[in-house]
Amino acid sequence: MSARVLVVDDILPNVKLLEAKLASEYYEVLTAMSGAEALEKVEKEAPDIVLLDVMMPGMDGFEVCTRIKDNPATAHIPVVMVTALTDSEDKVRGLEAGADDFLSKPINDIALMARVRSLVRLKMVTDEWRVRETAANQLGVIDESSSAMDEATDKAKILVIEDKDFECQKINETLGQDHDLITIASSGVEALEHITKTDYDVLIVSLNLEDEDGLRLCSHLKSNERSRAVPIVMIGDEEDMPKIARGMELGAHDYILRPVDRNELLARVRTQIRRKRFQERLLATYEISLSMALTDSLTGLYNRRYLEVHLEKLLLKNQENRKSLAVLMIDIDHFKLVNDTHGHAVGDEILKVFAHRLMDKLRSFDLVARMGGEEFEAILPDVTTERAHMVAERLRRAIAEESFVCGAEGGSLDITTSIGGAIIDHEDHTIEEILDRADKALYEAKNGGRNCSVFEDVGKLDPEAFKSLERQKIE
Numbered sequence: 001m002s003a004r005v006l007v008v009d010d011i012l013p014n015v016k017l018l019e020a021k022l023a024s025e026y027y028e029v030l031t032a033m034s035g036a037e038a039l040e041k042v043e044k045e046a047p048d049i050v051l052l053d054v055m056m057p058g059m060d061g062f063e064v065c066t067r068i069k070d071n072p073a074t075a076h077i078p079v080v081m082v083t084a085l086t087d088s089e090d091k092v093r094g095l096e097a098g099a100d101d102f103l104s105k106p107i108n109d110i111a112l113m114a115r116v117r118s119l120v121r122l123k124m125v126t127d128e129w130r131v132r133e134t135a136a137n138q139l140g141v142i143d144e145s146s147s148a149m150d151e152a153t154d155k156a157k158i159l160v161i162e163d164k165d166f167e168c169q170k171i172n173e174t175l176g177q178d179h180d181l182i183t184i185a186s187s188g189v190e191a192l193e194h195i196t197k198t199d200y201d202v203l204i205v206s207l208n209l210e211d212e213d214g215l216r217l218c219s220h221l222k223s224n225e226r227s228r229a230v231p232i233v234m235i236g237d238e239e240d241m242p243k244i245a246r247g248m249e250l251g252a253h254d255y256i257l258r259p260v261d262r263n264e265l266l267a268r269v270r271t272q273i274r275r276k277r278f279q280e281r282l283l284a285t286y287e288i289s290l291s292m293a294l295t296d297s298l299t300g301l302y303n304r305r306y307l308e309v310h311l312e313k314l315l316l317k318n319q320e321n322r323k324s325l326a327v328l329m330i331d332i333d334h335f336k337l338v339n340d341t342h343g344h345a346v347g348d349e350i351l352k353v354f355a356h357r358l359m360d361k362l363r364s365f366d367l368v369a370r371m372g373g374e375e376f377e378a379i380l381p382d383v384t385t386e387r388a389h390m391v392a393e394r395l396r397r398a399i400a401e402e403s404f405v406c407g408a409e410g411g412s413l414d415i416t417t418s419i420g421g422a423i424i425d426h427e428d429h430t431i432e433e434i435l436d437r438a439d440k441a442l443y444e445a446k447n448g449g450r451n452c453s454v455f456e457d458v459g460k461l462d463p464e465a466f467k468s469l470e471r472q473k474i475e
Contacts, residue, residue, distance in 0.1 A: 002382075003048035003120040004321065006030045008038040008064070009082070010056045018051060018107070025113060035059030039067055042074050046320050049119050052099075054083035054090065062097050069098030076126045078119035082107065095267035101254070114245035118253065122275075124382060128365035129282050131313045151277040153270040154178040156201035161191045161217065162235070163210050167260070171204065174262040175269060188217040195226045202272050203227065205252075207236035207243055215243050215250075222251040231272035235260060296370040298348060299355035307369035307377055308431050314381055315434075318426045326380040326388035329420040329438040330358065330395065333450040335374035338415075342408045349406040350415060357398045362391070377438070385423050389461055392419045392453040397463075400451055416451035418442060423456070 005027045007018045012033070019029045030045055032038040035056055042050065050068065054061035061081050068074050081094040084105040091102045100122075101115050158175060162168050163186040172182050183198070185191035187209070194200075203221060207214035218234065221227045234247050234255040244255045253275075254268050294306035302310070314325055332338075332354060339347040351374070358368050358376060367379040378395070380388055396419055403412040420442025424434055437456055445454040453461045
């Protein structure tokens, strides 16, 4: 996962050290030697994450962080504060200033990369929602914007998975300050029982449970439909850092090391509550406001009107961040024959299932829209060419390999799809040009026998090659 990281420190060797570590992991690194320079680069360069030293002359890191988070245009950028200070009061001060995380010098490489990867994933999701919010503003269905810092953090529902009584008592007393509703589970089985009955704001998971693997439990929680979107805060020991890094890769949001400092725990949990409530509010407002104007009533997907506005915003973002996106034009093969043979009611059933399968195989921040009739379009932001090819084949197989249950005679129909794709770089492009490029590739797919994926300048993809490649990545 590529990203642009801004490293801010007034000591050149520190900058060079972080720059080398991040560059070795293929991140694009920007640097600033002062708070003022950092603020300028945040606005002009739009980094994906900021690593910010606390102790700088003039404007210190706390003030820089506060200014970043107070500016609506930059408040969504994750900030990790870096310092030689070990006092928990400084961590809490940074977190309350809006910092998304805190690292102490000398920086643990495992912790650094885990934090960066996790926060980059978070920003990708946040960016997608901000693009959608901007599109809604332009269309006049949402009138105001806000940031996560505006969200309340009290009265949250928190599930604590811990089998040590003294730790449970400390967590309960600490979070009780915010009148949070705390539920304690001493095992994963008990935790999953609670999750089936209650929607939680935060899950706190001990990695040192007596009789089970806390890391495996985190994996189960992220794959469970009821809990996959709930922030997970891990608690572990210093020697658990490799496990913690793995947990962050699995989708956990944060961690805290033992002995647990009460103030740091409270600040970190508040951060997660604030983020979750912010995203939930954006989602609720967005869905209510746009459902009638910008979605297709039959499939529930976005319509062409929204896709074009959304795509225009993504193209501007591509130019700013110098990244690429993929456009997939997707068409149901022989759909007219389905309608003529089985009737429009069956055709509508096919369209609904088709839309659901597309959505099920895409990332949460990808966009799929019904362009009209049996034609659909998917937009994949920040994606490599190889990944776009793999996704196209994944979508094609999802349609072709399982019959569509419907009201046709026999109870089901076999359906296939043709897909045309184009990779759009960060240069200047028009909506018409982009859609035309993908449409020409789709035309080739239909003339090439249907039930296939064709990409501009590449031609028809080899299904077996991409099927085996995806299997390797999963393994």
